Amino acid sequence: MIILFKIILCSGLLIALYYGFLQKEKMYRFNRIYLLFSLLFSYTVPFISISTEAPKPVNHLQTTLETTQQILDLTPKQNDFDLINLIWILYGIITIIFLCRLIISFMKIKNLKGEKIIYQNLKVSVTEDxxxxxxxxxxxxxxxxxxIxxxxxxxxxxxxKSHLEQKHSIDLIIIEIVKAFTWFNPAVYFYKNAILMNHEFLADDSVLENNFNVKDYQNLVLDEIISSQNYTLTNTFNFKNIKKRFIMMNTKKSIWTQVKKAISIPALVISFGLFVEKTYAHPIEKMIEKTQKKMSEPDYDPADQTKQNEGTESVKYDLSEASEIPEQLIENKKIQDTIRPKEGKSTNLNQETVSNSTNDPTQLPQFPGGPIELRNKVAKLLDPSKLEAEKGLSRADIMFTVTDAGNVVNVKVAGNNESFNNEALISFKKANENVTWKPAEKDGRPVNYAMRMPLTMSFE
Known part of the structure; x- marks a missing residue:
C-alpha cells in the first residue's frame, strides 16, 4: 500500500511539473523524453532500495519466539469474507475491462479493409470506409x-509520416498498458493527454518545417474537425484540442527553454530522494547469521523441542552481538511470565495460555522437523532491512489454523509494529509453503487446531 501511495504521489508531482513549467515551451523532443522517463521513473523508484545510516544506533535486538498453543475451534467453519479479496476482485474486473478495450481497439485497426499501397516508401492503407x-x-x-x-x-x-518515423505508437502502447493495470492512479490520465498533445506538437512542427503556410495548415486542420474517428492506439490527423496546437504553431522559442530543461533534472533527483525505499544500515543481518549458526551447533539442547510441544516453555534466541545482556534478559523474562506463566503456577484460562479443558486433543499439531525447525525457518526468512526500529517492545501474534489435512490456513497477525507484523506474516507464510503438518488428533481422528505464535522484538 505504501508503494502504491508513493507511485501515485511521485507521478502526480512529476506530471504537475510538466504542465507547470515545460508544456508551453517549444522543446517537444525533450518533453517527449521527459514524459516517458518520468512516467517509468515514478513506477520504478519506490521499488529501489538504498542503504543509509541509521538515525540512531541500534545496540541490541532481542527476539523471543514462543509456540504457545491453544484450542480455539476444533470444528470446521467457513472463512469470513475478506475485504481484501473483494478489493482484488474489483481490481481484476476493472483491469480486464481496460485490457479488453485495448484489444478491441487493436482488432478494429487490423480489421480495416482497404487497398494496401506503398506511398513514398511508407505503407498506406486506403480504406473502404x-x-x-x-x-x-x-x-x-x-x-x-x-x-485523389x-x-x-x-x-x-x-x-x-512524422508519427510513424518518431515511433509514437510505442508511447501510446506503453501508456495504455500502464493505464490498464494502474487505472486507479489519476496521474496516468494526465500523462496520456500530455503525451498525445506532445505527439501532435511534434507532427505539426514537422509540417511547418517544410515551409508550409501556417494559416493554410490551420484551415486544413479546422476542415477536418467536422469528422471524427477514435481508436485508442492511434495518432489521428484531427486532434480535438485544436486551440493549444494553434497557439504552439505560432510560439517562438523562449530564452527560458534551457533553464526549464535544467530545472527538470534536479526535480527528478529530489523525487528519487523522496520516494526511494530507504533501509538503515545496522548489524541485524550479521546478528541473524550468528544466531542461526549458534542454533545449529551440537550443544543446543534438543529437549527444548519437547518442552515447546507441551506449551510449557518458550524457545528463546538472542539476536545480539553482545555476549551478556542480563538486564534485558531479566526484563524480557518478566514479560514472558506475564504472557505465559511458568509450569506449576495457577492461572485463569485466557487467550494467552494453553487450554486445559476437556476439548484438548490427544496430540498437538507438529511441524515437520519439529518447532525448532519452524523457528529456524521463520528466523532465516525475516528480512531485517524492512524492519523499523521502535522504542520499547514490539510484539506480533501470528494466529493460524492447522487443518485436519495438515495445511496451514487463516494466517493472521496482530501487533504494535506494522513493519514487524508484515515481516512476521510473510516469513511465516513462506516457511509453510508446500509444507504439510502432522494434524492434531482427538479420539484417534485428525481435527482442526488453531494456534498462536507470539514473536517479540525489542530494541535498545
Whole structure:
C-alpha cells in the first residue's frame, strides 16, 4: 500500500511539473523524453532500495519466539469474507475491462479493409470506409477521399509520416498498458493527454518545417474537425484540442527553454530522494547469521523441542552481538511470565495460555522437523532491512489454523509494529509453503487446531 501511495504521489508531482513549467515551451523532443522517463521513473523508484545510516544506533535486538498453543475451534467453519479479496476482485474486473478495450481497439485497426499501397516508401492503407487519416505502428490509414489522383495532400502525409518515423505508437502502447493495470492512479490520465498533445506538437512542427503556410495548415486542420474517428492506439490527423496546437504553431522559442530543461533534472533527483525505499544500515543481518549458526551447533539442547510441544516453555534466541545482556534478559523474562506463566503456577484460562479443558486433543499439531525447525525457518526468512526500529517492545501474534489435512490456513497477525507484523506474516507464510503438518488428533481422528505464535522484538 505504501508503494502504491508513493507511485501515485511521485507521478502526480512529476506530471504537475510538466504542465507547470515545460508544456508551453517549444522543446517537444525533450518533453517527449521527459514524459516517458518520468512516467517509468515514478513506477520504478519506490521499488529501489538504498542503504543509509541509521538515525540512531541500534545496540541490541532481542527476539523471543514462543509456540504457545491453544484450542480455539476444533470444528470446521467457513472463512469470513475478506475485504481484501473483494478489493482484488474489483481490481481484476476493472483491469480486464481496460485490457479488453485495448484489444478491441487493436482488432478494429487490423480489421480495416482497404487497398494496401506503398506511398513514398511508407505503407498506406486506403480504406473502404470514409475515415480521416491516422497512423498506427508502421502504416498510415485514410479514406478514399484523401487519395485523389494517386496523391495525398503533402501536409496530411507529412503529419502522419512524422508519427510513424518518431515511433509514437510505442508511447501510446506503453501508456495504455500502464493505464490498464494502474487505472486507479489519476496521474496516468494526465500523462496520456500530455503525451498525445506532445505527439501532435511534434507532427505539426514537422509540417511547418517544410515551409508550409501556417494559416493554410490551420484551415486544413479546422476542415477536418467536422469528422471524427477514435481508436485508442492511434495518432489521428484531427486532434480535438485544436486551440493549444494553434497557439504552439505560432510560439517562438523562449530564452527560458534551457533553464526549464535544467530545472527538470534536479526535480527528478529530489523525487528519487523522496520516494526511494530507504533501509538503515545496522548489524541485524550479521546478528541473524550468528544466531542461526549458534542454533545449529551440537550443544543446543534438543529437549527444548519437547518442552515447546507441551506449551510449557518458550524457545528463546538472542539476536545480539553482545555476549551478556542480563538486564534485558531479566526484563524480557518478566514479560514472558506475564504472557505465559511458568509450569506449576495457577492461572485463569485466557487467550494467552494453553487450554486445559476437556476439548484438548490427544496430540498437538507438529511441524515437520519439529518447532525448532519452524523457528529456524521463520528466523532465516525475516528480512531485517524492512524492519523499523521502535522504542520499547514490539510484539506480533501470528494466529493460524492447522487443518485436519495438515495445511496451514487463516494466517493472521496482530501487533504494535506494522513493519514487524508484515515481516512476521510473510516469513511465516513462506516457511509453510508446500509444507504439510502432522494434524492434531482427538479420539484417534485428525481435527482442526488453531494456534498462536507470539514473536517479540525489542530494541535498545
Amino acid at each position: 470514409e475515415i480521416q487519416p491516422f497512423s498506427f505502428w508502421n502504416t498510415i490509414y485514410l479514406g478514399k477521399r484523401y487519395f 489522383n494517386n496523391q495525398i495532400d503533402d501536409r496530411i502525409f507529412l503529419h502522419e
